[in-house]
């Protein structure tokens with residue numbers, strides 16, 4: 330089947346849905362919003378903390394938010410991107426509210442603002458501790474009520490379409506790569522669709538909003554869908570990717586081997602409350618790493634835990650709150666208390682098993698201030714994009730707002746330019762002649778496990794050239810095997826995701842090898858100094 334849309338949006342988290350609603354307002358063409366599972370399954374739904382924005386200019390300033398972002402990013406953020414996000418944030422918050430998203434307010438009607446690590450002022454808008462779920466709910470409702478947007482759940486984008494599919498040789502040096510839409514796997518069983526049917530979606534503007542890639546690691550706070558599909562598709566299409574070495578790890582998720590994608594987050598507030606990090610035998614270890622002990626910043630704690638796990642061959646360490654008043658603990662952390670109890674851990678008497686987990690990707694598809702990628706007609710927004718805002722590390726609560734701000738600039742830009750693009754009628758339909766159904770799922774599930782292990786063991790929180798080269802070699806082998814399998818079998822979500830995970834794993838490894846310093850989230854034992862220390 331061939332479909333034609335003026336705007337094809339791949340991904341329905343905060344980025345994709347905001348963009349869809351903004352473009353729909355203009356009534357300027359047909360809009361299709363696809364997502365690979367149900368509309369509610371997205372990283373966005375899991376965000377807890379909130380959204381950073383200067384909303385009270387009497388107490389806070391744009392300059393302070395800009396400075397906080399640049400400091401967190403270890404001074405490699407793009408100044409223009411930071412200015413754009415910070416200055417446009419308040420108007421985008423207003424729009425979220427108009428779409429029906431609720432943020433907590435004080436009795437006087439003003440926003441109830443939180444303060445988080447790295448922010449010099451109270452500027453985090455939130456909805457209790459489930460801000461992301463509230464944003465996803467509000468946007469889903471607005472999108473479903475908008476007759477101009479065709480929502481297609483369980484549709485999986487396999488590849489974006491470029492001149493390559495017309496038989497033209499496209500390389501990373503090709504000057505004028507164009508995107509004509511995407512090949513999309515239709516859900517089996519709907520309207521007689523057979524296994525592996527890939528449809529052609531021709532589009533004038535294609536917008537990649539596919540979210541993060543935490544699922545390439547063994548343990549992640551991201552849902553299982555976070556396989557980095559957009560980054561991998563754009564890389565294969567020879568688009569520009571940037572900053573992939575900067576993977577943010579959350580220091581403490583609940584260690585539960587049955588729950589790794591997503592792993593349950595143990596909030597940092599628990600260490601603020603007095604929780605002490607210990608080895609399972611009760612020994613403390615943070616005194617070896619930082620005088621602030623368990624209250625040290627996120628990256629230092631994550632690295633310390635990683636090191637202790639490696640030294641002692643452990644798969645977790647522990648967080649101890651047993652010395653605190655049990656009633657207080659239950660009152661402050663009712664959800665964590667119940668969650669741990671559900672797997673047999675009473676946190677008032679037992680240690681909480683914790684470990685770090687992949688949390689956020691700062692890098693991704695390189696875009697300009699309008700969300701345009703290096704490929705004409707292709708935009709990228711949200712976590713799959715690299716705007717330059719985060720630099721080497723993400724300031725807490727800056728990602729949701731980045732997605733909405735760039736949805737605004739990309740919507741404006743694409744609405745102005747959509748008439749300059751045409752549908753490309755020469756695009757051939759997906760050809761899977763001679764392929765068969767893959768009867769051996771183990772070929773895929775085993776390889777996914779291997780990617781997870783390679784990435785966690787060799788390209789995790791602490792890196793070295795030796796580990797990175799080993800990862801590279803192993804990923805290379807998996808790449809060859811998987812590409813051979815992909816050519817033989819019908820397209821399915823699982824094999825496409827595996828390809829994408831290998832691709833993203835390779836990108837993280839390659840970027841990590843290229844950075845010969847410790848900077849932001851990238852920490853390597855071979856180049857322990859910051860480039861500033863080396864006078865570079």
Ligand SMILES: Cc1cc2nc3c(=O)[nH]c(=O)nc-3n(C[C@H](O)[C@H](O)[C@H](O)COP(=O)(O)OP(=O)(O)OC[C@H]3O[C@@H](n4cnc5c(N)ncnc54)[C@H](O)[C@@H]3O)c2cc1C
Pocket residue numbers: 339340341342343344345363364365366368370371372373374375376377378379380381460461484485486487538539540541550551552554558559594688689710711712713725726727728729730732
């Ligand atoms: C536990 C947790 C807590 C967080 N807390 C905060 C916070 O407090 N503040 C903050 O600012 N940020 C927070 N973040 C980060 C933030 O939630 C994400 O960066 C943001 O939600 C990403 O939004 P997105 O729209 O880019 O992607 P997502 O919300 O992940 O949406 C991705 C969409 O792409 C679709 N998709 C992916 N691949 C394909 C494909 N091949 N074909 C079709 N569809 C596809 C998915 O189905 C989904 O609809 C947190 C993240 C996590 C995991």
